Each structure stands twice: as C-alpha cells, then as structure tokens.
Amino acid sequence: MTRSSTQDPRDRAPTARPTPGPVPAGYGFVAAYLVLLIAFGVVPTAYAVYFAFSDAGGHFAGLSNFLTAAQDFRFAPAIGHVALYLLFWLTSLVVLVVGLALLLHRLAARGVSKALRFLYYIPGALAGAASVMVWLFVLDPTVSPVGSLLRALGFGTFAEVIAPAHLPILFALVAFWTGAGGWIVVMYGALNNISPDILEAARIDGAGAWQTAWQVQIPLLRKWIVYMMILAFAGGTQLFVEPQLLSQASVGMAGRDYSLNQLSYDFAFQNNDINSAAAISVELLLVGLVVAGVFVARSGFFDAD
Template identity: 30%
Template sequence: MSAVNRRRARAGYLFVAPFLLVFVAMLIVPLAYAGYLSLFREQLIGGTTFVGLDNYVRALGDERLLDGVLRVGKFFLIQVPLMLLLGLFFALALDSGMLWLSRFIRLGVFVPYAVPSVVAALMWGYLYGPEFGPIAQLAGTLGLPAPNLLSGDLMLGSIANIVTWEFAGYNMIILYAALRAIPSELYEAAAVDGAGAWRTAWSVKIPALRSALLMALIFSVIGSFQLFNEPQLMQRLAPNVIDSSYTPNLYAYSLAFTSQDVNYAAAVSFLLGLVIVAVSYVVQLAVNRRRTP
C-alpha cells in the first residue's frame, strides 16, 4: 500500500472514530454490563451471587412477564396494520397530486410525530378523562353515556389510538419518500396500457413500496414491544387498570427502579430484546417468502 493510500485509510478511520466511540460507549458497554448483571442475584445472605442462567429461567416462567408480552403482541396485531394503512393512504393521496393544500395536509399529518410521547400521552389522557374530559362532556351534551376510555376493556385501544396518532405521519413520510423515488417510466407505461389512477396505485405504486413497507413494519415491531411512555403515564390516571407489568418494558423498569432487582430486570430486558429480534426476523422472512415467485 502506497503512502497516499495509507494516509487516506487513516483519515477514514479518524472520520469514523467519533461514531465508533459513541457507539461503543452508549450501546456496547451498557449491553455488556447488563449481560453481566443478569448472571448474578442479590441475596440477603451471601450478597451478590453468581447464578448463571437462573434469572432467565425465572423470567421464562414469570406469568406477569408472559402476560405483558402477550398484551403487546395483541397491541401489535391490532395497532400496527391500522397505522400502516393510514400512512399508506395519506402517502398515496399526497402522491396523487389531486389534493388541495397538499403541503398543509402533509405537515398536519406529520406534526403529531414531532410532539413528544410524554406530551401526547398527557394530552390524550386529558381527552379520555371520564369526568372532566371533552369527550365525556360532549357525550353528556348529546345525552349519551360517557364512554370510560380508561377502563380495562378499552385501555389497550386507547393507548393504540395515541400511538397511531403519533406515528401515522412518520410512516407516511417514509412511504411518500419511496413513492417519489419510483421512476416516471413506470407511470408512463401504465398510462400507455390504459391504467387509471386506482389501477396505477394498486399495480405500480404499492408493489414498489414493499421495501419501504417492510422497513416501517420492522420499526413498528420494535416500537410495539418497547411500549413504555404511554402506559407509564396512563397508569397515573388508571392505576387499577395498568399495573407495573402492563408491558414488558414497564415491568423491567419497575423491577429495576422500584423493586431494586436490577439483576432480574437485566435478564428480562435481554429476553425482551431476543423476542424483538425473533419477531422481526419472522416478519421479514414471511414478507420475503411472499415476494419470492
């Protein structure tokens, strides 16, 4: 290797070094430390003791954790398809060029994503209030019974509504950007074949969005199983409905900072990460198999 190439290689490493330092310090080191903690247990007699995989075995039989995983799995199956369909609808509507004030509509749909999830949960918690909320007041004005959107039967749907409101615009931007990247020759060929707007959307645009839809779906898998802010804040409004194990992330947080059982919390967090990886892989594998002729 010549001196010039060596200098270029060193320059490349110097440019990458800040990212690598942050990546190692903020991701690799905390993961390694959490993995280390998950192999120990704090005991009244004997102090910190190495227990190997006992914390993981305990987690696999923990009914509270399993109930939380099943709950977010149900949340994923209901909320994510609805959110992606809304994002796809808005992206196709904007790309069609038939909407008035399309920039205003695009901004209006995307703005909720810019609202912090904490603020969104507080705002919707006020709207859901069975006594003081605007929804209850409107129902009372119309002479209808006020729906208790913070009840056990409706809470998961109420949280799903908040998340959909927050992230439908984010997915719309991903899909809209993918639509803008479709070659115009495909549209011209469809027009020559006599395809109308609906036929072009179904046969040209949506098939071209498969990669973008898969990426949005994977992000949604990760976000669903990491659900934390919304239930953690709604817990204060409905403590009898949302307990400390309502979602796996909330359970791990409660174990670490309320029960002070950081070792078991680390094991729960690692298992949750494995569940996310497994579900993401299954989703990607299923989508790729459908694309294979």
C-alpha cells in the same frame, strides 16, 4: 502513398478514470456514530446481558433469572397485553400510513400536499410523555374537546373510557397519532422516487388509481414498509410511557405492570431485583432481533431491485 504510422488520437482506447476514494470527512462522521453506538448501544447491552446471567453476587446464574421473571404471575398477562397492542398498532400503521401516503401523493398535483405533510408531522413534534398528557384530557369526557362524541358512544366517565379491554386500542391510537406522521412523510418521499415512466406505462395499459396503487406503487414500497415494520415492532415491544402515565393518572386502574417494560421496571425498583429486570430486557432484545431477521429474510430486504 503509405499510411502514416502516427495513430490518430481519436482511435486510441479511452483511458479509464480512477475511481474516487472515500471522502476523508466520511470517516469522521462514521467514527462519531460508532462512538455513540458503542457508548449507548453496545456497552449497555453487554451490561444487561451480564446482569441477566449472574446473581446478586456477580456469579454465573445460568437461566435462573429468566425463570424467575417467567414464573411471575404478571409475566404472561404482560406478554398478552403487548402482543394485542402490537396487533392493533402494526395493522393500523401499515394500512393507514401507506393509504394516506398514496392519497398525499395523488393530491400533490392539486397544491395541498405541503399543507397535509405539515399537518401529518405536527403530532410527531410532541415527546411521548407530552402526547400521553394530551390524550389524558382528550379521553376524559368531562374536559375533552370531543366529550360529546365520547358520551354519544356511551362513555360518561374517564374510568369507562380506559377500561382494561380498551387499553390496547387506546395505546395503539396514541402511538399512531404520535408516530405515523413521520412515516407518512417517509412513504411519500419513497413514492416520489418511483419513475414517472412506470406510472405512465400503467395508465397507458388501462390501470386505474386503485390498480396502480395495488400492483405498482405498493410493491415498489415493499422495502420501506418492511423497514417501518421492523422499527415499529421494536418500539412497540418497549411499551412503557403510555401505560405508566395512564396508571398514575387513573390511580392504578390501568395497571402498573401492564407491559413487559413496566414489569422490568417494577422488578428493578420495587423488588430490588436488577438481574430479573435485565433478563426481561434481554428477552425483548432477542425477540426484536429474531423478528427483524425474519422480516429481512422473507422480504428480500437487501436484494437488488
């Protein structure tokens, strides 16, 4: 008996399914973003670069505007102020945000996670100026709800609290109170994406809570931590609202030119030197790009896990 020449359909090779193409609606979302990016990102940046390399008459001026800004007696102190603020701000952000996110993740099984996430995020609902206004009252021992604590620490007046030596820590405290809550929620979401099998394997191997966090969870959060550091650094170099409002509230005690952004503002609106102001802005942009590039390159940010 001969075998039928007709092939069994089950023996046929499976037909490859066509790869779905991009959804047309996606182009619309991307196009809207590109329009906003060009209008409020690329064009203002190009405008600032033009002013930074030109004089008041619109002629090419080379690096003269950068030299004018750098030779100002307020420039070097402003760099020191911002650098010290960034040291406190970024250190507290990485240590406390990651630590609180790990604690939140560990407490999720106990039913308090949702309440804590809500409490963490409340300060982030306040805009920068509003949060500074709140802290102006908190830091004044005469009206502060924690006035007794401030007096116990030896601060009897508002001027003693906002002494120049205290400003980097105070600004870092305000920034952390305002912005850390959102990052805690982001880190908590990243922790939830870690496979339970990995954590279970660590427990089977005898790892405790500390060892699991240090050797498993934190390494898997590396890219999110780098992403947070890049954005926090870029935002930290733009320090302006906190010292500006504090300067007005303290009648100049905090300094109208404490940060580089304040100095740029002063060049533009007090000295009527928009070109030097633009030069400072371009310098801040370049520093942010260089630091972001270093973080990305050294951390393997775009490497596949």
